[in-house]
Amino acid sequence: MSNEIPEQATMIAEAVRFGTVSASQVLEEHLARIDTREAEIHAFNLVLADEARERAAEIDSIVAEGRDPGPLAGVPVALKDNLCTRGIPTTCSSKILGDWKPPYDATVVKRLSEAGAVAVGKTNLDEFAMGSSTENSAFGPTRNPHDTTRVPGGSSGGSAAAVAAGFAAISLGSDTGGSIRQPAALCGTVGVKPTYGAVSRLGLIAFGSSLDQIGPFTHTVDDAALTLEAISGHDPADSTSIERPPLDLRSKLMMGAAGLRVGRVTDLPAGASPDVQQRLDEAFDALAAAGAEIVDVEVPAFGYGLTAYYLIAPAEASSNLARFDGVRFGARTSAPDTNQMYMATRTDGFGAEVKRRIMLGTYALSAGYQEAYYGRAQKVRRLIANDFAAAYANVDVILTPASPTVAFEVGDKASDPLAMYLCDTYTIPSNLSGDPGMSVPFGTGDHGLPVGVQVLAPALQDHTMFRAAAELERYVQSQQEGALA
Amino acid sequence: MAGGAVEGVDSLDRVSDRISTADVSKVATLARLTLTDDELATATTELGAMLDHFAEIDALDLDGVEPMNNPTNLVNVMRDDVVGETLDRDEVLAAAPMAEDDRFRVPPIIGLDD
Numbered sequence: 001m002s003n004e005i006p007e008q009a010t011m012i013a014e015a016v017r018f019g020t021v022s023a024s025q026v027l028e029e030h031l032a033r034i035d036t037r038e039a040e041i042h043a044f045n046l047v048l049a050d051e052a053r054e055r056a057a058e059i060d061s062i063v064a065e066g067r068d069p070g071p072l073a074g075v076p077v078a079l080k081d082n083l084c085t086r087g088i089p090t091t092c093s094s095k096i097l098g099d100w101k102p103p104y105d106a107t108v109v110k111r112l113s114e115a116g117a118v119a120v121g122k123t124n125l126d127e128f129a130m131g132s133s134t135e136n137s138a139f140g141p142t143r144n145p146h147d148t149t150r151v152p153g154g155s156s157g158g159s160a161a162a163v164a165a166g167f168a169a170i171s172l173g174s175d176t177g178g179s180i181r182q183p184a185a186l187c188g189t190v191g192v193k194p195t196y197g198a199v200s201r202l203g204l205i206a207f208g209s210s211l212d213q214i215g216p217f218t219h220t221v222d223d224a225a226l227t228l229e230a231i232s233g234h235d236p237a238d239s240t241s242i243e244r245p246p247l248d249l250r251s252k253l254m255m256g257a258a259g260l261r262v263g264r265v266t267d268l269p270a271g272a273s274p275d276v277q278q279r280l281d282e283a284f285d286a287l288a289a290a291g292a293e294i295v296d297v298e299v300p301a302f303g304y305g306l307t308a309y310y311l312i313a314p315a316e317a318s319s320n321l322a323r324f325d326g327v328r329f330g331a332r333t334s335a336p337d338t339n340q341m342y343m344a345t346r347t348d349g350f351g352a353e354v355k356r357r358i359m360l361g362t363y364a365l366s367a368g369y370q371e372a373y374y375g376r377a378q379k380v381r382r383l384i385a386n387d388f389a390a391a392y393a394n395v396d397v398i399l400t401p402a403s404p405t406v407a408f409e410v411g412d413k414a415s416d417p418l419a420m421y422l423c424d425t426y427t428i429p430s431n432l433s434g435d436p437g438m439s440v441p442f443g444t445g446d447h448g449l450p451v452g453v454q455v456l457a458p459a460l461q462d463h464t465m466f467r468a469a470a471e472l473e474r475y476v477q478s479q480q481e482g483a484l485a
Numbered sequence: 486m487a488g489g490a491v492e493g494v495d496s497l498d499r500v501s502d503r504i505s506t507a508d509v510s511k512v513a514t515l516a517r518l519t520l521t522d523d524e525l526a527t528a529t530t531e532l533g534a535m536l537d538h539f540a541e542i543d544a545l546d547l548d549g550v551e552p553m554n555n556p557t558n559l560v561n562v563m564r565d566d567v568v569g570e571t572l573d574r575d576e577v578l579a580a581a582p583m584a585e586d587d588r589f590r591v592p593p594i595i596g597l598d599d
Contacts, residue, residue: 103573103577103580196557210556239562307538307541310539325517331582338591338593359516362516379547379551380542383545385556417531418534432556
């Protein structure tokens with residue numbers, strides 16, 4: 001039976017639509033894998049087995065009645081637990097939300113459901129999406145399915161692990177500084193942060209509002225395109241969503257790399273380990289062999305991204321997280337007056353990393369320091385955006401590492417916040433500029449662990465990014481087929 | 486290499502002169518957080534190391550550079566003033582720590598602190 005269930009979302013949806021497998025069969029296969037391996041991986045904060053069974057049965061009856069079940073018919077999807085699900089606990093992996101149940105669904109949750117997907121659970125994350133290892137969760141760390149002594153990356157580590165372990169065919173994460181692309185690289189999945197504003201964030205619990213974007217984890221580039229086509233497009237309920245139709249991506253995947261101008265950043269910040277660098281070099285060679293032109297570009301302000309980000313994102317977080325005060329959502333620690341109640345609730349409810357970033361952000365915004373820190377960081381942000389824009393005058397896409405290293409061991413960086421922050425060196429700049437970026441699995445590095453190559457493109461050129469990513473994926477598949485032959 | 490963002494991480498065992506325990510204590514109060522003495526000492530060291538690292542942008546000439554707030558340069562987005570769908574009040578209040586008479590309930594606001 002399990003041999004008949006395809007892994008890829010595109011193939012699952014096709015099989016369910018044609019009735020060759022049922023949504024219920026697909027779901028049971030994935031629930032069985034969760035039963036087998038979830039205890040060692042801890043991808044989920046909550047598995048929605050009953051709800052998913054009910055939904056899969058609905059999809060099957062839609063198929064039986066000859067109606068259209070949607071482009072993601074019967075595809076099991078895992079949702080990062082900072083996405084609101086009506087009546088279902090949404091925790092941000094924090095104690096402060098207690099047993100809070102949102103009174104509405106995030107727009108992406110609604111759109112996936114309308115497309116026929118089946119939500120199987122809410123995935124673990126670094127508390128409030130702050131971290132690069134999914135160790136900063138109030139509910140304990142998630143483990144990398146490729147090696148359970150290692151982290152899956154973060155902050156969307158549960159979503160990355162859920163796809164890598166075959167618990168769900170696709171998952172959604174959020175990416176503020178690399179929180180989709182870095183765990184995708186470490187878990188060997190595709191992971192996409194689309195152009196800022198391409199996907200509605202209504203119902204995504206905000207971390208850094210000028211940086212946050214929702215995007216998918218998938219097995220293949222085509223699956224990511226399918227998912228993004230389903231969730232993107234204007235949402236009047238999110239004032240930052242761009243007034244454009246859904247992204248058109250799948251039609252571009254077979255265009256090849258001929259004539260594509262691919263940028264190599266000559267002044268990229270150092271830090272990528274040799275195994276990762278070797279894969280990146282191979283990716284340039286693969287695209288060149290497919291007819292792309294490799295062009296050297298400079299992005300002088302790239303290296304300042306980390307500093308700008310760690311002033312801007314905590315500043316925005318300190319403001320966004322002010323709403324967690326024990327009045328409206330979830331948990332409260334009782335105290336004799338309201339001010340003491342705020343202090344007690346927040347002190348009990350937030351974990352160490354969240355407190356660290358709230359304090360850093362509060363400091364960067366406080367009287368006397370705002371211009372020196374937040375103000376200057378906003379100007380550096382402009383330099384970074386300008387430098388990328390200048391580079392994109394000469395190239396269509398840019399390739400960099402997604403993560404400086406393969407997955408590291410649980411506990412390795414837990415006591416050194418700055419070392420952890422450096423994990424996002426290569427992903428942060430596109431959050432600052434608002435441009436799209438994605439990680440494509442590209443072979444293995446040290447210890448046989450997955451390596452991701454990052455493809456970057458200018459804003460609203462997500463389709464060009466996907467075109468290059470599809471070519472990289474074809475190269476990897478041809479290598480694997482060559483190795484088997 | 487621009488910025489040296491990956492190399493040159495500052496050691497965490499050195500106390501920076503960029504931020505004092507009094508500063509951190511004030512920031513914690515502003516952020517409505519209570520720190521123990523140990524937490525205050527750790528936070529001062531950690532935040533100091535970060536600020537030392539961030540000093541790499543101090544030398545940049547940023548005169549005349551327009552600050553960037555968000556990628557799409559949106560200002561205000563307004564919709565027509567028409568009644569739309571709203572959240573269900575009972576559902577919202579049911580998720581709050583305490584509610585009474587269709588409102589959020591909080592402890593006394595004045596009179597106990599002073």
